[in-house]
Amino acid sequence: MTHRPGAEQHPRPAPWKDTAHAPARTCSSPRPALDRLRENIIAGRYRAGDRLIEKNLESEYGVSRTVIREALRQLESEKLVEIVPNVGPRARGLSYGDVVNLYQERPALESAASRLAAQRASISQLKALRTGFDHPTQRATEVDVADLISEENAFYDAPIESSGNPIICEMRASAQARIAQLLFTTLAAPDRVPHMLAELRRVVGAIEAADPTAADGASLSHVDSAVQLALRLIAHLRSTEGNLT
Template sequence: MGSELPEDLSLDRPQELLRDRVLARIRQAIVAGRYRPGQRLLEKELCDALDVSRTSVREALRQLEIEGLVEVGPRGRPFVAEMTAVKARQIYEFREVLECAAGRLFVARAPESACAELQALAARFRAALDTGDLVERLAVKQAFYDVLFTHAGNPAIHSVFDQLFHRIGFLRSRSLGQQVRAEARAAELDQIVACLVARDAEGAANALGKHIRMVSAAAVTWLESREAGEESWDA
């Protein structure tokens, strides 16, 4: 009896990795605001920019549709999903539940090395604030949540959070690009990290909840102004 796998079960690792890379690049472009809410995503333009096939681009767009970052309009034309004040409020409410749970789990399960990672990230965020480096600020926030949710030890919560986090990526980019709001976020991050390092579960949950409510209020207010015709995506 042979030991070879049936042909249809063979793995194509290089192509699988390429799809992941294409997905990550398009997702990051949307999150960073290179492609704005409502903007058409042209397959040929993406293929040329990424130097990949239409198949790779289409697979990435299908995944981004599942994640809620892309919607499909008439004749199957994909575009960056619009974010409304109602959607944003719902996402932030759910995000608060997930982050507070992750904070408590982190306190109970995380090793000391994870606490040291968070302290280093808080310092990096402060340094990026001083230099005005928005790309670094966004990268640090992503790294912070990766450490928090990884060491919370619940992959299911982590997976759900990642999808929510991507969906409000454009709002995060806009908020952290404004110096006054970024300074407020830095102070909130310092407080969150201090509580996590001190193994103060309730303090961490409270600090995380306060942070989410603050960013939610700012995002929802701005979106409501935009919906009323008082602001544009570039404002």
């Protein structure tokens, strides 16, 4: 690993809470139901357009109608649920346009985080980055897609925190649920996981080498590979299922 003179001396912002894969919550009480409902929509248990009937959800998740309504409002803000007049809440799927919009935002955020991490990361943050990468790499063949998404989200915590820029975290958090919904599609594609790990290995190596230009380029290459695959998959789903526009 390249020596990083002064890395520990970079001014750090005030402590902040990373919510990269835990979008803001309205209160503590609906959290278990909110998390489970979010995970089920992301995983496709509720398909795009499926009605989310409050009475049924109340029974399924074992919580009050108030908690369900709060959870649905939160998921509407995350764009996983849409409230249709005279119909009620429905699960919201990804459109081709959603994918384009997400990947217009994601390259800027992730490349900025990686570039800044290469410039600012402390030794302890570099260790956290390496651990965050090695753990999913070792378990990639043992876990299902949902767990792998959690592993990847956890990996991204390290460069985002190391960037020292809480705005990057806040912006990524606002789209995190939709990104996870898309990852569930792309990571299920044949051979995507080993390719993803190879791409992320280059990102980690560049950050460890304190090379911001290489880190920026590796991140952009990683996101570009993901977006090309995502657009192909979403276009295929749109043509076969007719529910994506």
